[in-house]
Amino acid sequence: MSLPGAARRVRAYGGQFLLLAVLTLVTALLITGVPRVADRLTGQGLTEYVAGQPVARRDLTYSTAPTVVPPAEQPVVAGRGAQLAAIEEKMPAEVRATIGERWFAAQTVPGRLRGPTLRDDKGLIDLHLRAGTGIREAATLVDGRWPERGVTPAGAIEVTLAETIATTLGLAAGDRFRFSLLNADGNVLKSRPVDLVGVWRPNDPAGGVWDTLPSMLKLAPPENDGDPFVGVAYTADAGLDSITGQGWPVTFGWRYRIAPDRLEPGRLDALIADVDGLDRARPTEIEMALSQGVDIPLRRFADSLAAAQTLLAVIAAGLLATLAGLTLLAARLAARRRRAEFHLIRARGGSTGAVLRRGLAESLLVLPAAAGVGWLLGGLLPGSGASWRWVLIAALLATLLPPLAALAAGRAGGRSDLGGRSPAVRLTVEVVVLGLAVLGAFLLRRRGLTAGTVDPLLISVPVLLAIAAALLVLRAYPWPLRLVSRLAARARGSVAFLGTARAGRAASTGPLVVVVMAVATAAFCGVVATGIETGRDTAAAQAVPGDLLVRGERFTPDTAGRLAELPGVRAVAPVLTIPAERPYADRAGRPAPITELRVVLVDGERFAEVARQADVPVSVPDPVRARTDGSTPLPALVSPAVAGELADAGLADAQGDRPAWLDVQGNRLPVRTAATVDEFALVGEDVRRFVVLPWPALPADAPHQLAPTGFVLAGSGVDAAEVDRVAQDGQRRYLRIGGVDTGDKARAPEVTTRSAVRADLGGAGVNGLLVFGFVLGAGGGAALGLLGLALAVLAGARSRGQVLSRLRTMGLSRRQWRGLLMVELTPLVLVSVLTGAVVGALLPLLLTPVLGLPAFTGGVEVRPSFEPGLMAGVSVLAMLALGFAITVEAVNNRRLRLGEVLRLGEES
Known part of the structure; x- marks a missing residue:
C-alpha cells in the first residue's frame, strides 16, 4: 500500500491510467475553457453589435424646447453647460459606468x-x-x-x-x-x-x-x-x-454616448433596468425631455444571449455526460483487466477497505494532477467566468471512480455490465430511466423555463432521453439479428452465421449508451444550426421577397420600366401600400364598424415572376393574380382579425353581393373576401390587420391613376446605388406633377437588399457564441462517439479474441477473420450511430418551444425538420466509426497475440 508500490502499478498499467488522465483533463478543460471562451465571444459580440448601431440607438439625449431665456438668467450658456456633469451624476450607476463621450450644445432657432x-x-x-x-x-x-x-x-x-x-x-x-x-x-x-x-x-x-x-x-x-x-x-x-x-429662442441639448467597450454582458439586465429608469432620474430644475433608443439593441442582444446561453448549456451538458460515461467505462474496463489481482487480494484476506485504498492511492497519483493540468490549460484561454469549484468536483468524482470500479470487479461473480446482472434489476433500472425521461420531457414542455438560466430539468432531459433510447434499442437490438442469424445458418459459409450470432449477444449497455449520447449531441447541433439558418432565410425572404425592395412615398408609373432597364434586373413588380385605412360600407363613403388596417396592392403575376427569378419561397395565391378593372369587387386576402370584423358587419362576402369599399389614392374600390391568410410577404412584420388586393387595371378615364409606393426587384449583381438613383428620380418627378400635397415631407426612397437583411440577422451579436457552441457540440460529440465505440470494441476484445483463436486453429482464413469482424461490429456501429442520430434529430422538436430560438431569426419561428445533409453526415460518421472500430480491434488482436489468449487463467 506504499506510495512506491502504487507508482509501480501505475507504470505497469500506464495505458489504462493514461486514458483516464486524458478524459479527466478534457473534462476539466471543458469545464474551465467553455465559460471563458463564451464570455470572450459574448463580450466581443456585444461590443461589435452596439458599435454597429445607428447613432439614435447609442445616444442618451436630454433636450429642451425652443424657449426665450429671461434676462435675469443671462448669461445662460455656461450655466446650462454645467448641467452636463450634473445630469450624469444623477444617472443610475449602471448607466453612468457605460458613458463614454458627452457633449453640450446650445442652438438658436x-x-x-x-x-x-x-x-x-x-x-x-x-x-x-x-x-x-x-x-x-x-x-x-x-x-x-x-x-x-x-x-x-x-x-x-x-x-x-x-x-x-x-x-x-x-x-x-x-x-x-x-x-x-x-x-x-x-x-x-x-x-x-x-x-x-x-x-x-x-x-x-x-x-x-x-x-x-x-x-x-x-x-x-x-x-x-x-x-x-x-x-x-x-x-x-x-x-x-x-x-x-x-x-x-434657443434650445439646449445634453448628449451622452454609450461606450461599447464599457458594456459587460453580465450586467446587461441591470443596465436595461437603469435605462428604463432614466426618465425618472433626470433633473427637475430645467424642463427637458429625454430621447433614447439604447434599450432597443440592448434588449435584443439580451434576448439573443439568453437563448444562446440556454442552447450552450444543453450542448455542454451532453458533452459532460458523455465524458462522465466514458470515464466510467474506462475505469470499469481497467478494473476488468485487473480482476484476477483484486480477486487474489480478497482471497488472501484483504478487506474491502484494502481494495479501495489500493485503487485510491493509484488514482491520487494521476487524476488530480490531470484535472489540474486541464484547469491550467483552460485558464490560458482568453475570457473569464471559469469556476474552480466545478473542476474540483469533477476531479473528486474522477478520482473515486477507479477504486469503486476495482471494488466492483473484486467481488466474486462480478459481471461487467448490466447484461450480466439479474433480469429483474436490469428491468427495474430501465423502467425507472424511461419513466424519468418521459416525466421530465412532459414537465419541461408543460412549465417551460426561464431563458438564459442553467435549468437542471432542461439539461437533464436530453441526457435521460438518450439513455432511455439506448436502453430501448438494446432490448430490441438482438431480435432482428437472431432472425438474420437463423437465415444465415441455412446458407453456405460460417462467417455470416457466426458474426450475426455473436453480434446478437455481444451488445453491452454502457458503451452503447455513451455512443448514443455523443452522437445525439452532434446531431442536435446540426439540426438546430440548420433550422436557425433556414429561419433566417425565411425572415429575410419575408422582409425582402426578392433581391431588392424599394419603398418610398409615391413614384411615377414609368419608374418600374426604368428600373427594369438597369443592368442585372430580371423582373420588377410594383407595390402600393397604405399603412392605415378604414373601409367604407358603400361607395358613397358611409363608415363601416371596422378599425384601421393596412392595404397592400400588388401585381400578382409580376410578383410571382420576381419571386421565381430571385429563388425566394413565396406563395402567391390565385386571388392576387386576378385581372380586374376595379368595376367588380376585387378578391382580397384578409387577415383573420379583419375577416371576423368584415363578417360581423356583413361586408366583403365571398360572392361580392355586399362588398366593402376602400379609398385607394382617391379611387373607391369594391372588395370581397377571397381567402383568409395569417401573413403575406409584403405586408410587413408584426402587422396583424391587413388586406392584400390584386393590382387593378383602371380605365384611362379614371379620376386618379394608381401610383406605386414601392417595387420588388429580382436580379443578381444589381447596383443598389443605381436603383436608389432611379427611385429618387421617379419620386421627384411624381412630386413635381402635384400628385401629393406639396406641404407633405417626402422621405427619401429606401432601398433594402435581401442579402443585407440576411447578414443583419446573422450578426445579431451572439452569432460567434452560437458558432462556437455548434462546432464544439458537433465536433466534440463525433470525437467522443468514436472513443465510445473504441471502448465498446475493447470491452469485448478478450472473448472475441478467444473465439477467433479457436476458429483460426480450425482453419479460419485471415480474410474470413476480417469478414467475421466486419459482420460482428457493423450492427453495433450502425445501431449506436443511427440511434444517436435519431435522438439528436428528435430532441429539437421537443426543446425548440423552450429554447427561444426565434431570438436568432428576427422573430421567425424555427422549425427543425429532416435534412438530407444530416443523413449524409450520419452515413459518413457511421462508415468512419466502422473503419475505426475494425482498426482498433485489429490492433488489439495483434497486441494480444491471439495464440496466447487460450491459456488457462490468462487475463488480457
Whole structure:
C-alpha cells in the first residue's frame, strides 16, 4: 500500500491510467475553457453589435424646447453647460459606468442669412447659431480664427463655418452678413450683424460631436420648393449669450454616448433596468425631455444571449455526460483487466477497505494532477467566468471512480455490465430511466423555463432521453439479428452465421449508451444550426421577397420600366401600400364598424415572376393574380382579425353581393373576401390587420391613376446605388406633377437588399457564441462517439479474441477473420450511430418551444425538420466509426497475440 508500490502499478498499467488522465483533463478543460471562451465571444459580440448601431440607438439625449431665456438668467450658456456633469451624476450607476463621450450644445432657432456675398442663385439660406463643447477640439482651422470674444466691438456676432458649407456658398473669413429672425409671414422680428471670422475642417467627419441635426458639416437641402437651405454656424458662448439676451429662442441639448467597450454582458439586465429608469432620474430644475433608443439593441442582444446561453448549456451538458460515461467505462474496463489481482487480494484476506485504498492511492497519483493540468490549460484561454469549484468536483468524482470500479470487479461473480446482472434489476433500472425521461420531457414542455438560466430539468432531459433510447434499442437490438442469424445458418459459409450470432449477444449497455449520447449531441447541433439558418432565410425572404425592395412615398408609373432597364434586373413588380385605412360600407363613403388596417396592392403575376427569378419561397395565391378593372369587387386576402370584423358587419362576402369599399389614392374600390391568410410577404412584420388586393387595371378615364409606393426587384449583381438613383428620380418627378400635397415631407426612397437583411440577422451579436457552441457540440460529440465505440470494441476484445483463436486453429482464413469482424461490429456501429442520430434529430422538436430560438431569426419561428445533409453526415460518421472500430480491434488482436489468449487463467 506504499506510495512506491502504487507508482509501480501505475507504470505497469500506464495505458489504462493514461486514458483516464486524458478524459479527466478534457473534462476539466471543458469545464474551465467553455465559460471563458463564451464570455470572450459574448463580450466581443456585444461590443461589435452596439458599435454597429445607428447613432439614435447609442445616444442618451436630454433636450429642451425652443424657449426665450429671461434676462435675469443671462448669461445662460455656461450655466446650462454645467448641467452636463450634473445630469450624469444623477444617472443610475449602471448607466453612468457605460458613458463614454458627452457633449453640450446650445442652438438658436434658424434665422435668415443675408449678405453681399450671398448671391440670389445660391437660394435662401437659414442658419442656426450653435455653441457647445468638443467642437474646437474636433476641428482644424483652414482660414481665419476661432470666435474667441463671441461679439465684436461693433456688436456683430463672431461665427465660423465648416469648409464644406463655406465652399458651397462661396464664403471666406471676413465676410459680413445680416442675421434675421422671421415670422410666419416672412417679416423681420429681430436682426443682428454677423461676422464670419473663420472656416474649419473636421478632423474626423465620423466623430460623434458631428452627429447632430441639422448637421454642422453640410447644408440641409430644402424640403419643398421655395424652402431655404439650412446650415449651422459655430460661435462662442458669449456670442450666443448676446443673441439670447435679445429674446432670441434657443434650445439646449445634453448628449451622452454609450461606450461599447464599457458594456459587460453580465450586467446587461441591470443596465436595461437603469435605462428604463432614466426618465425618472433626470433633473427637475430645467424642463427637458429625454430621447433614447439604447434599450432597443440592448434588449435584443439580451434576448439573443439568453437563448444562446440556454442552447450552450444543453450542448455542454451532453458533452459532460458523455465524458462522465466514458470515464466510467474506462475505469470499469481497467478494473476488468485487473480482476484476477483484486480477486487474489480478497482471497488472501484483504478487506474491502484494502481494495479501495489500493485503487485510491493509484488514482491520487494521476487524476488530480490531470484535472489540474486541464484547469491550467483552460485558464490560458482568453475570457473569464471559469469556476474552480466545478473542476474540483469533477476531479473528486474522477478520482473515486477507479477504486469503486476495482471494488466492483473484486467481488466474486462480478459481471461487467448490466447484461450480466439479474433480469429483474436490469428491468427495474430501465423502467425507472424511461419513466424519468418521459416525466421530465412532459414537465419541461408543460412549465417551460426561464431563458438564459442553467435549468437542471432542461439539461437533464436530453441526457435521460438518450439513455432511455439506448436502453430501448438494446432490448430490441438482438431480435432482428437472431432472425438474420437463423437465415444465415441455412446458407453456405460460417462467417455470416457466426458474426450475426455473436453480434446478437455481444451488445453491452454502457458503451452503447455513451455512443448514443455523443452522437445525439452532434446531431442536435446540426439540426438546430440548420433550422436557425433556414429561419433566417425565411425572415429575410419575408422582409425582402426578392433581391431588392424599394419603398418610398409615391413614384411615377414609368419608374418600374426604368428600373427594369438597369443592368442585372430580371423582373420588377410594383407595390402600393397604405399603412392605415378604414373601409367604407358603400361607395358613397358611409363608415363601416371596422378599425384601421393596412392595404397592400400588388401585381400578382409580376410578383410571382420576381419571386421565381430571385429563388425566394413565396406563395402567391390565385386571388392576387386576378385581372380586374376595379368595376367588380376585387378578391382580397384578409387577415383573420379583419375577416371576423368584415363578417360581423356583413361586408366583403365571398360572392361580392355586399362588398366593402376602400379609398385607394382617391379611387373607391369594391372588395370581397377571397381567402383568409395569417401573413403575406409584403405586408410587413408584426402587422396583424391587413388586406392584400390584386393590382387593378383602371380605365384611362379614371379620376386618379394608381401610383406605386414601392417595387420588388429580382436580379443578381444589381447596383443598389443605381436603383436608389432611379427611385429618387421617379419620386421627384411624381412630386413635381402635384400628385401629393406639396406641404407633405417626402422621405427619401429606401432601398433594402435581401442579402443585407440576411447578414443583419446573422450578426445579431451572439452569432460567434452560437458558432462556437455548434462546432464544439458537433465536433466534440463525433470525437467522443468514436472513443465510445473504441471502448465498446475493447470491452469485448478478450472473448472475441478467444473465439477467433479457436476458429483460426480450425482453419479460419485471415480474410474470413476480417469478414467475421466486419459482420460482428457493423450492427453495433450502425445501431449506436443511427440511434444517436435519431435522438439528436428528435430532441429539437421537443426543446425548440423552450429554447427561444426565434431570438436568432428576427422573430421567425424555427422549425427543425429532416435534412438530407444530416443523413449524409450520419452515413459518413457511421462508415468512419466502422473503419475505426475494425482498426482498433485489429490492433488489439495483434497486441494480444491471439495464440496466447487460450491459456488457462490468462487475463488480457
